[in-house]
Amino acid sequence: IPFKLLSGLRFTETAHAKDVIAFLKILENPYEVISWMRILKMLENVGDVKAERIANEITSTEDPIGRFLSLNVKSDNIDMLKNVIYNSLGKGPSEQIRNFYEGFYQSILEYHYQDFRDREEDIERLIEMASFYNSTEEFLTELIISEAREAELDTNEDEGGKVTLTTVHQAKGLEWKIVFVIGVNPGDFPHFLALKDGSLDEEERLFYVAITRAKDMLYITHSVFSRSDYFRTGKIERDFVEDIPPYLVEYWRVR
Incomplete structure (x- = not known):
């Protein structure tokens, strides 16, 4: 059935989805500096410059996650992030997202966003979506493909005779x-x-x-x-x- 999507900001372009995806990316590819920087900036007393320095330091080692777990950084919530990362190693993408949200990200979401309840529902739906994939790599790949399909639909000018999804x-x-x-x-x-x-x-x-x-x-x-x-x-x-x-x-x- 031909269809068109009535959408504003695509899901993976929202800040909270980007945060979740960054967490999955550092578990799947711990050498990804940009994702590390996004996660590190969620730590208290860690700004852009410090986050970049730490990200470059840990990704220059043979074991970036091990190096992060051994870091001695003054931040009240760094131990929470360390526990979440450690407990997510080897888990499926759905469990990884839930660990990240419940063990670290929920309080950040509530503090920064008045509409945190809507964003929380988005994350729960992301957890549900991820439950159908056996690996984090497979789930991240599917997200990229889905976004590419949606972007292609957004640029299609011929919308006549299509069902509207919204x-x-x-x-x-x-x-x-x-x-x-x-x-x-x-x-x-x-x-x-x-x-x-x-x-x-x-x-x-x-x-x-x-x-x-x-x-x-x-x-x-x-x-x-x-x-x-x-x-x-x-x-x-x-x-x-x-x-x-x-x-x-x-x-x-x-x-």
């Missing part, structure tokens, strides 16, 4: 005759983090935005199984589909 956020203020809202499952939409925290107001607003984009026909897809089940904790559920009055809905079961 996030709910990017669809605000727009309308189409026919709209499909996909993946309306507890844990996916509403997101499991909102379910866990009991903060469903924003998810409900987003659902309202999604279903009001349709002028004539609205389809809502709901699967029996949700991939987010792997990452949810507890049994708290909220099903937006069940909130719709039955007389407004025609149910189809598709196998």
